[in-house]
Amino acid sequence: MIKPDFRPWLSECGTAGNLLRILSAFAGLLCLFYGIIPFLGYGIFHSGVFVLLIFGSGFALFVLFGEALRRRFPRLFLWGWRLFCFVFLLALCLYLLFAVSYRRYCTDHPPVPGEEQTLIVLGGAIEGEHPKLMLTRRLQAAAVYLAENPQAVCIVSGGQGADEIIPEALAMENYLHELGIAAERIRREDRSKNTRQNIAFSAEIIRQEGLPERVVVATDRFHQLRAGYFCQKNGLQACALCSLTPWGLLPSYEIREMGAWVKALLEAASLLP
Numbered sequence: 358m359i360k361p362d363f364r365p366w367l368s369e370c371g372t373a374g375n376l377l378r379i380l381s382a383f384a385g386l387l388c389l390f391y392g393i394i395p396f397l398g399y400g401i402f403h404s405g406v407f408v409l410l411i412f413g414s415g416f417a418l419f420v421l422f423g424e425a426l427r428r429r430f431p432r433l434f435l436w437g438w439r440l441f442c443f444v445f446l447l448a449l450c451l452y453l454l455f456a457v458s459y460r461r462y463c464t465d466h467p468p469v470p471g472e473e474q475t476l477i478v479l480g481g482a483i484e485g486e487h488p489k490l491m492l493t494r495r496l497q498a499a500a501v502y503l504a505e506n507p508q509a510v511c512i513v514s515g516g517q518g519a520d521e522i523i524p525e526a527l528a529m530e531n532y533l534h535e536l537g538i539a540a541e542r543i544r545r546e547d548r549s550k551n552t553r554q555n556i557a558f559s560a561e562i563i564r565q566e567g568l569p570e571r572v573v574v575a576t577d578r579f580h581q582l583r584a585g586y587f588c589q590k591n592g593l594q595a596c597a598l599c600s601l602t603p604w605g606l607l608p609s610y611e612i613r614e615m616g617a618w619v620k621a622l623l624e625a626a627s628l629l630p
Contacts, residue, residue, distance in 0.1 A: 378420055384445070385416025394605035399490070401606070405613035412448075415441050455615050459582040466585065468502065468573045468596045473509075475568045476502060476598070477559045479552065479576040479584060480515020480525035488525075488532055491577060494600040496529055499575040500536040502598055510568055511538065514546040514555040552580070553621070556587035563593070570594060577602045579611045583618055590625075 392409030395401040418426075419438065426434045468474065478499045481492030488496060503509055511533065515525025524547035533543055544562050549555045563570060571594040574584045578599040588595035602610065 378423070381416045382420045385413050385420060388413030388416065391605070391608040395609050398605055399603075401609075403609070403613050404616055405609035405611070408448075408612050409609055412445055415445075451615065452612065455618070456611060459579055459614075462582045462585060463578050463597045463599050466581075466595060466597045468598055469571075472571065473569045474506070474596065475563055475570075475572045476506075476509050476511040477556070477572050477574050478511060478513050478529060479555050479574065479580065480513070480529065480549070482518075483521055483523070483525050483528045486523055486528055486531070488528055490603065491600070491606070492525070492529065493532070494602075495575050495577070496532050496536070498598055498600040500533060500538055502573065502575065503533075503538050503542065509573075510542055510544065510566075512544045512546055512559045512562055514549055514559050516547055516549045516554075518550075552583055552617070553587050553624075556584065556591050556593070560588075560591040560593055572596070573598045575600060577610070579607070579614050583614065583621055586621065 388409045390413075392406050392413055395403075395406050419441075423434070423438075476499055478495055481495065482489040483492065499511060503511055513526045513529035513533065515529060517524040524545075526545045526547040530540075530543050530545055534540065544566070546555070546558045546562055549558050559572075562568070563572070570592065572588060573596045574581060574588065575598040576584055578597075579602065581597040581599060585595040585597065
């Protein structure tokens with residue numbers, strides 16, 4: 358049975374090997390921390406959480422059992438560790454590139470004060486007939502915008518998931534009513550199943566009713582870049598109204614969004630149906 362070996366931590370202080378173990382322990386703890394918080398704190402598990410837990414577990418395995426594995430399987434351990442580090446560093450570079458890109462997009466596309474614009478609120482998870490935390494924050498940001506722009510019309514966009522008892526758009530509309538937004542200012546789009554459909558079906562409503570094609574999209578900051586891409590595909594000029602994402606959920610949702618971006622680009626290139 359392979360047992361944890363902590364002797365490398367107690368010898369050769371200051372060597373490259375110990376530095377690598379310290380960095381690995383730090384990276385592993387960070388990945389596990391942000392992978393566990395969504396699951397334990399919010400009951401959320403998705404692809405971003407899975408990726409963080411995989412990387413965190415890999416680093417933990419190296420820190421706890423690396424020396425024993427190296428002695429027992431030297432060649433396999435060496436190539437396995439190199440491959441793991443390469444994948445992690447590649448993923449880290451892509452993550453940083455994505456984070457910089459979406460933040461820059463949000464900074465470069467703020468809502469234009471005083472200009473006639475249509476507000477689109479993108480759907481999210483609901484519980485019963487009420488929005489969950491992230492969708493609630495999107496709607497709160499939308500309500501502030503609508504209060505500051507009394508001429509603006511709002512489209513709440515979100516269909517009914519398999520585990521939902523009503524369409525997301527209906528729950529969103531009801532919540533905006535509770536926040537004091539008049540019913541005549543709200544249009545409901547309740548057919549969509551994903552972000553691409555959110556924007557495409559909202560664009561249909563905009564053109565049917567002759568609403569402004571310059572739109573303000575209310576969603577989380579990490580979601581804005583893809584939403585803007587789909588707006589451009591549907592002939593809409595998009596501005597970003599960013600809601601606040603809980604800090605414990607942000608890294609996992611950013612990673613999940615990276616996967617959604619890859620899917621969107623593959624669909625655009627006709628590599629996916």
